[in-house]
Amino acid sequence: MLDKRVFRSDDVPAADRFDYWAELLGRTHAPMELRSDHTDDFRASQRVLDLGAVTVWSATFQPLVFRRTPKLIRQSDPEAYHLSLVVRGSGAGVWRHRETQYKPYDVFINSSSLPNDVHSSGAPVTTVALEVPKALVSLPRDMARRIVGTPVSGREGMGALLARFLTQLTDDAAPYQPTDGSRLGAVLADLTTALFAHLLEAGDCLTPESHRRTLTLRIRAFIQEHLHDPHLTPASIAAAHHISTSYLHRLFRDEDATVAAWIRRQRLKAARRDLTDPALHAIPIHAIATRWGYPRATDFSRAYRAAYGTTPKDHRYQAIHGHE
Structure with a gap:
């Protein structure tokens, strides 16, 4: 079976649950400021799969506000892209360049290097998340802002391919051996690259230079496949x-x-x-x-x-x- 880490808030005293959850998210994603109306008895669970350089997890938690500030980014930046499939609940992401609403089966795209506020709502919220090092995606830095916050449906097209893969993997990891981890991580990195190339190509405001870089990104994904x-x-x-x-x-x-x-x-x-x-x-x-x-x-x-x-x-x- 794949290497897996499990957290349940019931395993921690009620007074410590929220702080422990914040620390856990800081290790699996990046340090963040968290706010919630349920800090007195916070309920959450998480299963983390380590797939080499790529990390996948499923989580269920009470509504939260996640805040990644410039100060936190200066202190620690894992240089990663974060993609979440919203399974249950809703939310919004706010960046300097964009604000996007999310509903079930939307895919949320974020970057550890950009300040943001993410608001989740619902009782409870369930997500399946993917953390990919930027080095595995090869997206030019000046194009990251075009990707982050872009609305993506997990019900059709490239978003559906990624959503199905993530859902199947987190629903049942038993058939996979630990040595499968890095191979599965490579597949997810390729899917992420293909999704980004698709989103950039679909944009109607790209400069000729951006179109050229997007085409190069798509060709690299094609070669890998x-x-x-x-x-x-x-x-x-x-x-x-x-x-x-x-x-x-x-x-x-x-x-x-x-x-x-x-x-x-x-x-x-x-x-x-x-x-x-x-x-x-x-x-x-x-x-x-x-x-x-x-x-x-x-x-x-x-x-x-x-x-x-x-x-x-x-x-x-x-x-x-x-x-x-």
């Missing part, structure tokens, strides 16, 4: 996005690698993750290579050695048996 395809090439990517190959290369000019090099890096990174996973030790190396777009074992071995300075076989053995 098709790494298994050995026929994934700059030409096929350009065709799928109705652009020329030369324009695709121009989009990646500001990246730290060419399109082909970026594809190769992502494939090798995924293969390395599988090779060093003890749960996958019985899967042949050639099968892992094929899974990540290398049908020829010699091509895979050559690329792997060039990237990591060792063969796939030696790297796997050292990772799994090196500390025995």
Whole structure:
């Protein structure tokens, strides 16, 4: 079963519940100022799943006001995006640039780096939340404000994909092994990236530069989803996005690698993750290579050695048996 932490307010003396809940949220999200009309006997519960760098949790609590101030951001900023599916209750988020109302099955998007006030109402409120490091989403910083607070429905489109995945995962985590955690976290990071790219592309007020960055973000998500395809090439990517190959290369000019090099890096990174996973030790190396777009074992071995300075076989053995 996945690594899980559970909190129930009934396990804490009534006088300590609210302060303990505030401390718990500060650890799973970021330090916040909390206000509630129920501080004398606060009721809440939370289940947290640790999925590598990504964190998912479900929570039920009495109405609250969450406040993230500039001072708290200066003191501690985990540099993360926060997405919550509102299952029960309602609320509103207030930022300097936007105010948004939320109802059941809306997806709430926030950033640990932006001051905000979030008001929840209902008796009680239930949410399923996702915390994703910004480094895993690759959203340009100047575009974060276009995403935060954007209304997203969890009943249709990209929002529904994310909502269903989160709901299924938190409803029943029993079928998953601890080693599945980082893989599930990677899937959620990719879904978040795809959702952000969709929202940015749908905006009708983006500058040409923003459209260019949004297209690059969408292409990166597309590549991640098709790494298994050995026929994934700059030409096929350009065709799928109705652009020329030369324009695709121009989009990646500001990246730290060419399109082909970026594809190769992502494939090798995924293969390395599988090779060093003890749960996958019985899967042949050639099968892992094929899974990540290398049908020829010699091509895979050559690329792997060039990237990591060792063969796939030696790297796997050292990772799994090196500390025995």
